[in-house]
Amino acid sequence: MPIITEGLTFDDVLLIPQRSEVSSRKDVDTSTPLTPKIKLAIPIVSANMDTVTEAPMAAAMAQQGGLGIIHRFMSIEDQVSQVLKVKRLEGLIIKNPYTIGPHITLAEAREIMDRYGTSVLVVDRRRKLLGILTARDLRFEHNFKKPVFQAMTKGKKLITGSPAITIERAEALLHKHRIEKLPLVDRQGRLVGLITSKDLIKRTKFPAATKDEQGRLRVGAAIGVKEGFLERAKALIEAEVDLLVVDIAHGHSELAIEAVKAVKKRFPKIEVMAGNVATPEGVRDLQTAGADAVKVGVGPGSVCTTRIVAGSGYPQLSAIMNCARAAKVPLVADGGIRYPGDIAKALAAGAQTVMIGNLLAGTDESPGSLITKDGRRYKLYRGMAGVGANLAKKDAEGNEVEDQLLLDEMTPEGIDALVPYRGTIKEVLRQLVGGLRSGMSYSGARNIKELQRKARFVRLTPAGIAESHAHDVKEL
Numbered sequence: 001m002p003i004i005t006e007g008l009t010f011d012d013v014l015l016i017p018q019r020s021e022v023s024s025r026k027d028v029d030t031s032t033p034l035t036p037k038i039k040l041a042i043p044i045v046s047a048n049m050d051t052v053t054e055a056p057m058a059a060a061m062a063q064q065g066g067l068g069i070i071h072r073f074m075s076i077e078d079q080v081s082q083v084l085k086v087k088r089l090e091g092l093i094i095k096n097p098y099t100i101g102p103h104i105t106l107a108e109a110r111e112i113m114d115r116y117g118t119s120v121l122v123v124d125r126r127r128k129l130l131g132i133l134t135a136r137d138l139r140f141e142h143n144f145k146k147p148v149f150q151a152m153t154k155g156k157k158l159i160t161g162s163p164a165i166t167i168e169r170a171e172a173l174l175h176k177h178r179i180e181k182l183p184l185v186d187r188q189g190r191l192v193g194l195i196t197s198k199d200l201i202k203r204t205k206f207p208a209a210t211k212d213e214q215g216r217l218r219v220g221a222a223i224g225v226k227e228g229f230l231e232r233a234k235a236l237i238e239a240e241v242d243l244l245v246v247d248i249a250h251g252h253s254e255l256a257i258e259a260v261k262a263v264k265k266r267f268p269k270i271e272v273m274a275g276n277v278a279t280p281e282g283v284r285d286l287q288t289a290g291a292d293a294v295k296v297g298v299g300p301g302s303v304c305t306t307r308i309v310a311g312s313g314y315p316q317l318s319a320i321m322n323c324a325r326a327a328k329v330p331l332v333a334d335g336g337i338r339y340p341g342d343i344a345k346a347l348a349a350g351a352q353t354v355m356i357g358n359l360l361a362g363t364d365e366s367p368g369s370l371i372t373k374d375g376r377r378y379k380l381y382r383g384m385a386g387v388g389a390n391l392a393k394k395d396a397e398g399n400e401v402e403d404q405l406l407l408d409e410m411t412p413e414g415i416d417a418l419v420p421y422r423g424t425i426k427e428v429l430r431q432l433v434g435g436l437r438s439g440m441s442y443s444g445a446r447n448i449k450e451l452q453r454k455a456r457f458v459r460l461t462p463a464g465i466a467e468s469h470a471h472d473v474k475e476l
Contacts (some may be wrong), residue, residue, distance in 0.1 A: 003340045007315035010342040013466055016456040027115035029447040032352045034067060035271040035292040038218060038243060041065025041208035042433050043347060044449065045332060047357035048072065048222035048245055051369065051381045055085040057365040060425040062217035065208040069220040069245050069355075073384070076232050083221055084237045088201050089438050090169065092215035093184065099123045099195035103131050103150035106141060109133055114247035120185055122152050129174050129183055129191045131158055131365065163192050170195045205257070212242060218272070222247040225259040230334060233263050233270075237410045243271045247384075249306065249413065251275040252282035257289045264290035276334055278314035280326035283294050294328045295355065300336030303383035308414040311431075317349055324350025339434020347436070348447050348455035357381070359432070362422040369371065370421055378422035383414015 022028060032043040046061050048069035053061075058068025070082045086092060098120045100109055113120055119134040132151035141151060159177045161170060163184050170182055174197045183458065184193040199267045203215075210218045219238045220243035223229045233244055242455045244263060248256045251274055274286045275295025286294050298308040299313030307313040314322075316336040323331055333351035337343060344356050360366060361381040371378045422428050445451035460468070 007318040009315040010336060010345050010457065013317060013345065014269065014458055014468065015344060015439060015443055016433065016458050017442045018444045018454060020441055022444065023447060025441045026444065028437040028440045030433060030436060034353050034446050035243065035273065035330060036343045037271055040067060040210055040353065042429065043353040043370050044429065044432060045069060045353055045355045046360050047355050048247055049357050049384050052357050052366055054367045055082045057360065057425065059089050059217055060365045062210040062427060063218060064429050065210055067218055067220055071224055072222040072224060072247055076235050078296040079221055079288060080239045081236050081468040082243045083219055083236060087216050087240055090202050090215065090217050094194040097121055099191065100148060103147050105145055105149055106138065106143040106148060108325060110138060110144065119181060122148055123191050128211065129160065129185050129189055132156060132183065134180065145261055171200055191319045205385060213476040218242040220245055225255040226428060229259060230262060230266060236308040237267055237270055243273060246272060249276065250296065251277045251286060253277065255344040257285055260289040260291050274334065277323065280320040280322055283326045287329045293332055294327065295332045295334040296320050296351065297334035300308060300359060301383065301457045303415050303417050304335065304413065305415060308411045309411060315456040318346060320346055320349040320351050334397050340432045341439055343432060343436045344439030348451050352450060358419055363425045363428055364423065365425045371418060373418065377423060378418035380416065381419040382416040426473045
């Protein structure tokens, strides 16, 4: 006979307030490891869903101190392009700036500049720097058939620096000459890098940003477990992605375990997150396979119907607590976060970070356009095991599969839905992290490790749950 155990989720419990020496929630440290090598200033990761995370979301998350995981429901080339957009957005030195040859036409050059949204450096075949072409050079140009070398900034007007230049010296040159880009050249005049004024400004604007050793924003990307996943992993690693996420609904499966082993064997230096699991055994098997972080959560997401369709899952709070007992690597609580207080509960239960979809899907930075319905604004949000997402994946893979055939073959475990428009990711994260800081201070915790050590839970009755929410009033 099966054994029945008890499982609780976030609404079933509260953190018990305790004596606290934290005088202000600003004194709380929310930094945490996502993996042993990647540390975040805030314990929040955006979900690898096609209505949540592409380059704009990933970049915004990293700037705020979190991390974004770019979804895999696109071609390898498109996913690599998304990663590159994030990696090129900031950096102390851009090592591979966009370049063109001197003999292409201005029309061709303008197309390249429009595609990447930036100026371009002009080099010869040996990468010797010849000039720079900016929007200012093209502003009043009428003849776009002439070659680039006739319009580019060159000669004494071209200001450059050495590869060993300091940030202070670079700032001084940019200011003195009123320029926005400083190419770096070696003694032979060959291009070796680029420093931009925008990147220097961003260093002060986003002091808590999640960055790599070269000062570039960190970004993660998802891969699958079936044919072609190693090819996708290789391309993403060549694009210098910081983290690979082995993306599968049932992470405690041979497919997931073997995929993690294969990735770590072929690319031992890359950080790998795997999941999703809901048991200590699942955590043990994935970390033994080589996972550097494990995602916990089967069925708690707002657009996930696995628990109804398959009758399988585990209440999220208990899943986190059980998995934490076996974890030797950081845990990521994936799904079920509806309020800031849920983040505090998830971390107190043993997770190091949380992965969020719903609360981030309605922001400016999430993919898709705003939809107006009944006078209110929304954005599309859908489960990745649903019909819409799977059709999108088939389309991205270039498979000519009839929609009806696919519908006949699959049993959806997710739905398509609308979520309210929530403004910018910065404001949403401010609310979420602010609630987390308050929750930690109520438990007398100055950091997440202390929260996990001090936290005490009380179980609620249905009346207690009702009492926790606004009641007996008419909300404005």
